[in-house]
Amino acid sequence: MPSKVGKYTIQFQTNPAVLGFASVVGKKESEGPYGNSFDQCHNDTTLGQQSWEKAESQLQNEAVHLALKKANFQSSDIDFIFAGDLLNQCISSTFGLRSLNIPFLGQYGACSTMAQTLGIASLFVESGAAVRTAAVTSSHFCSAERQFRYPLEYGGQRTPTAQWTATAAGAVILGSRSQYKTAPVGLQAATFGRITDYGIKDVSNMGAAMAPAAANTLLDFFNDTGTNPQDYDLILTGDLGYIGSQLLDDIMKRDGKDIHTVHNDCGKMIYDRKKQDVHAGGSGCGCSAAILCSPILQQMSTGQLHKVLFIGTGALMSPTSSQQGESIPGVAHLVYLKSQP
């Protein structure tokens, strides 16, 4: 049974098992440093669909099917699926997953969604409410650009602090530890974050808007568990990019928890900074989902990485709220993944 540790952290006693994971990405992501890690790369980022939104749905659908296949399950084996994305009314998830016939619980945490879905899906397994659950998110550069910023045809110039929404999806299948004792990777804890708003209004600088939320959640976790950054092999945020990551490191150092030697960020990892100029790095639910669901979970499965804190960071704004003069509230959710020794 789960128990509360400190004020904010849920500790999983049974260590819900990661049974399968998969990632699907677009062309640009396949040309990045982790191009060979992803399960499926699409050179045609329409995925043969008639709109960018349908292409994003397809990304999510393929990620779930691949994760199921790799874990040797069918969709009918999954008790609940937790999914979300950045599009209005989460249509990538609903249209991408409607054919699966799995009880569906839509989640919205902007780019924190992968950590949110993983945390809740783990609790469902841990509590006994489910034997197997799935967590999935996606993003698509072209659907995000036209919804949040400008139509691609406009060719708007991006500022140096802007991040590049990844065309990517990632899915994880989780299972009850009582049935899957030998699965190498499991979930040890989750810390769900509080909304944090420092008044940042620049929608081209999401990293700055989200870094304080990431710091809050990380500090909550360290306080609750009595641990330190050096107790972990990797503290992986997604996606603060270059600017937000530096800010997070600075805030954490100021607060006595220096993370910079173990901290990396999915937005810094997914593209090659020199060869692929995306300014402040990658972003989008799919960015952290694909990095987690390929290099990280692969390295955890083979024992190269043992203790990983995965912190999804989300900017909880909409174009409407920004046009109405609002600041950008941030949120960050943390899950602690551990591989068996």
Next chain:
Amino acid sequence: MPSKVGKYTIQFQTNPAVLGFASVVGKKESEGPYGNSFDQCHNDTTLGQQSWEKAESQLQNEAVHLALKKANFQSSDIDFIFAGDLLNQCISSTFGLRSLNIPFLGQYGACSTMAQTLGIASLFVESGAAVRTAAVTSSHFCSAERQFRYPLEYGGQRTPTAQWTATAAGAVILGSRSQYKTAPVGLQAATFGRITDYGIKDVSNMGAAMAPAAANTLLDFFNDTGTNPQDYDLILTGDLGYIGSQLLDDIMKRDGKDIHTVHNDCGKMIYDRKKQDVHAGGSGCGCSAAILCSPILQQMSTGQLHKVLFIGTGALMSPTSSQQGESIPGVAHLVYLKSQP
């Protein structure tokens, strides 16, 4: 601990307690049949805010504060808050609740969101991950009209099958039964639905798009629990309106579970059909939330109602998906509320 009953239903062993509830509505809702039941009625539906979106955030904020106050809690007493709404990127929830400093988990189930948040919030309490949780949703006629349909200034004519988005919010505070033994109302079970799409494309007939999902979830629950409609005092859907409710009754009768003597719908209840012509009834997350959080939970608390199935129904579309020719997928989530004898 929760356990799975049948294929789809989660049974709560501890019967998580309803500790408080509150509703906040606009002028039109205050003039309906349940106008005297709501905790707070606003004659000025701007709530003194500068935009309809900010007004909707305010509705949600007030509903949570009233529910906390009625239950004698402060926001720091709540472990997690589950919230969602119909606006792009769920901004009513994020901006309405950002000042609360409660760990925030955004939910998206369109108009099924109140049942979804209640079900997940109950599981968090039941599992021991939380002592107290909150569930809240909202909708606002004016923010929904301009986002999903036309600007109000356009004065578009509504078809007879159209439903009227309620300006309303409802919030529930849940608590662990071990600490709150005498609370009269509790949660017995939850059945989370699968996405159901019968190919309906008429965005002015949401009731028809959602009725099959409601039927699926209800039939799942009856099959899983071996119970019948007559075992309950009330089967309350929200919000199918007049047309969707008739369709649901027809489908259920065809499938051997005649519900019409115990079935009512929040969309049929919130407005007076004769005096307030809203065509096919009310809709919006806030409609079912306000009806549940006022007349229904009041009647359950005083013993007038004992066994209630509350089924939130959502249409998982966006204006973009409809403009791209997509049909309207539906989903329905059920929670079983029971008052102590």
